[in-house]
Amino acid sequence: MKILVIEDDKTAGPYIVEGLREEGHSVDLLANGQDGLIQATVGAYDVMVVDRMLPGLDGVSLVKTLRGAKNRTPVLLLTALGGVDDRIEGLDAGADDYLVKPFAFGELKARIAALGRRPQMAEEPTALRARDLEMNLLTRKVTRGGTSIDLLPREFALLEHLLRRKGRVQTRTMLLEAVWDIHFDPQTNVVETHVSRLRGKVDKPFDRDLIETVRGAGYRIDAE
Structure with a gap:
């Protein structure tokens, strides 16, 4: 061993x-x-x-x-x-x-x-990646192209959820339930506001966007 x-x-x-x-x-x-x-x-x-x-x-x-x-x-x-x-x-x-x-x-x-x-359970990763973006789940640090990105706790949770489902569309309802633990429509733009803030930190300072809007569906992280 x-x-x-x-x-x-x-x-x-x-x-x-x-x-x-x-x-x-x-x-x-x-x-x-x-x-x-x-x-x-x-x-x-x-x-x-x-x-x-x-x-x-x-x-x-x-x-x-x-x-x-x-x-x-x-x-x-x-x-x-x-x-x-x-x-x-x-x-x-x-x-x-x-x-x-x-x-x-x-x-x-x-x-x-x-x-x-003992039979081993499948381990989940301790780091999540998409292109040049990396999230360390142990240290709670996020970097893109080697540049550190400071995220608030809710922004971190939102990005983590998207990274874990890289390439898959996440609807507004899915995000409300997973990130905010809200199981009804609060009739607010809380998801849109946080996605916009996250993009301002993860995408805007860099050459290529990672967070995509799928019109009429939701959001996803570029899996390519």
């Missing part, structure tokens, strides 16, 4: 890595939570072993961020905090298993093997 270990303890980290490599696994080690989060999004891992207390970004927050971005890689959370409430917090964050320090390596190995045997 390909395993990512995020552990800042200078003794525990190399010890875990050495033991897992001896078992035939491919293992990467990082000691910072923020660096580990980035690596988790660019590498295709079968299992992650994450220490709860990490510099940069703690393990619980790291797992929450991954799950929020629809990354379903199985996570074994390591911690020196063995209380019931601590375990519940880690599992509620999205961890698949929990192992309290100190632990026997044999148990760690068995738990990782069990996680690796």
Whole structure:
């Protein structure tokens, strides 16, 4: 299996890595939570072993961020905090298993093997793209041609919805339900106003428009 270990303890980290490599696994080690989060999004891992207390970004927050971005890689959370409430917090964050320090390596190995045997759910992407536009769902950053674009939360949600359905027309009713959670016609131009604002940031400063108006139907992101 390909395993990512995020552990800042200078003794525990190399010890875990050495033991897992001896078992035939491919293992990467990082000691910072923020660096580990980035690596988790660019590498295709079968299992992650994450220490709860990490510099940069703690393990619980790291797992929450991954799950929020629809990354379903199985996570074994390591911690020196063995209380019931601590375990519940880690599992509620999205961890698949929990192992309290100190632990026997044999148990760690068995738990990782069990996680690796679980059927994997299809992962959703952590980044959405259309031509030279990229949306990072983890960092909530949007760029076009390398230029950063600042979006308000509703603008981000609108663009995300369109990008996830790239090439498909989204009607006004679809957008109201998906972005505003409105299931009736409010008789306002809220959709039109937000699309116009989004175009002002995503299209107007650049050479080619991405957001298309399909007359009498709705809007779509250019899929070419």
